[in-house]
Amino acid sequence: GENVEQHPSTLSVQEGDSAVIKCTYSDSASNYFPWYKQELGKRPQLIIDIRSNVGEKKDQRIAVTLNKTAKHFSLHITETQPEDSAVYFCAAELGGTSYGKLTFGQGTILTVHP
Amino acid sequence: DGGITQSPKYLFRKEGQNVTLSCEQNLNHDAMYWYRQDPGQGLRLIYYSQIVNDFQKGDIAEGYSVSREKKESFPLTVTSAQKNPTAFYLCATRTSGIIDTQYFGPGTRLTVL
Numbered sequence: 001g002e003n004v005e006q007h008p009s010t011l012s013v014q015e016g017d018s019a020v021i022k023c024t025y026s027d028s029a030s031n032y033f034p035w036y037k038q039e040l041g042k043r044p045q046l047i048i049d050i051r052s053n054v055g056e057k058k059d060q061r062i063a064v065t066l067n068k069t070a071k072h073f074s075l076h077i078t079e080t081q082p083e084d085s086a087v088y089f090c091a092a093e094l095g096g097t098s099y100g101k102l103t104f105g106q107g108t109i110l111t112v113h114p
Numbered sequence: 115d116g117g118i119t120q121s122p123k124y125l126f127r128k129e130g131q132n133v134t135l136s137c138e139q140n141l142n143h144d145a146m147y148w149y150r151q152d153p154g155q156g157l158r159l160i161y162y163s164q165i166v167n168d169f170q171k172g173d174i175a176e177g178y179s180v181s182r183e184k185k186e187s188f189p190l191t192v193t194s195a196q197k198n199p200t201a202f203y204l205c206a207t208r209t210s211g212i213i214d215t216q217y218f219g220p221g222t223r224l225t226v227l
Contacts, residue, residue: 001173006156034215043204043218044157089156100145100208101172102216104156 002027004092006105013080014113021108023090024072032093033073034102035064039086047088048075052095080112117141118219120205125224127192127199135190135222137205145208146188147216150174150201157204163188192224200226 003026013019023033031052036044050057050064050073057064061080066073077084087109091102118139127133137146145164149157159172163182177196182188192199205219 004156036218043220046215046217049215100147100214100216101159101162102157104158106156107154 002030002092002094002103004090004103004105006090006108008108009106010109010111012111012113015080015082017080019075019077019080019084019110019112021075021088021090021110022072023074023092023105024070025092025103026071027092027094028068028071029094030092031095033064033066034091034093035075036089036091037086038089038107044089077110080110082112082114085110085112118205118207118217120203120219120222122222123220125222126227127224128227130194132191132193133224135192135203135205135224137188137190137219138186139188139207139219140186141207141217142185143207143209143217144185146182147206147208148172148178148180148188148190149204149206151204151221152201160190160203199224 006023034049035047037047038044048062048064050066061078063076087107089107090105093102121136147162148160151157158174160178161180163169166185169180169182179191203222206216208216
């Protein structure tokens with residue numbers, strides 16, 4: 001099956017700095033890569049996603065890049081704010097008959113210091 | 115997300131008891147999923163269902179059971195066979211397109227006393 005590794009496990013930045021979280025996946029058939037943000041005790045919320053036919057996608061301060069050859073994708077947050085502090089999860093979905101099964105990374109605890 | 119409800123929010127059970135977690139959706143989504151989340155870990159798939167009256171085991175199905183009698187409902191039963199059931203349980207839904215997004219319910223925190 002698919003395996004997703006996420007790094008770093010914790011990330012601490014100053015307000016206004018950039019933050020980068022990286023994930024690698026094992027199955028080259030994976031074709032959909034969402035990122036979720038989860039605040040303490042809350043549900044994961046989708047913040048951005050990317051399909052395998054696209055190399056980069058941006059939404060205001062958030063961007064995701066995908067390198068299919070190397071089988072890794074990254075989340076970039078610019079101009080970080082204290083409200084960006086949360087746990088971030090990457091995930092990968094196999095195509096075909098995988099029925100939308102997502103395999104998640106272990107998560108990154110992002111702390112933005114004012 | 116507001117169209118997915120899970121109840122109860124907190125649940126306590128004694129060892130040896132079965133307990134059922136509710137998941138209801140009004141999004142008209144075909145697919146539904148159950149995940150388990152342990153502290154400091156990612157989400158692991160327990161069961162999923164693409165259509166009514168059909169469901170498949172995920173990566174950690176042992177000790178759990180589900181049913182899908184209605185499109186709107188996908189209850190999860192945590193049985194006494196589950197050795198370490200204390201966790202945060204999340205239900206998710208997804209449309210049946212080739213690739214589409216999963217949306218999560220608010221979760222149920224189960225604690226075994």
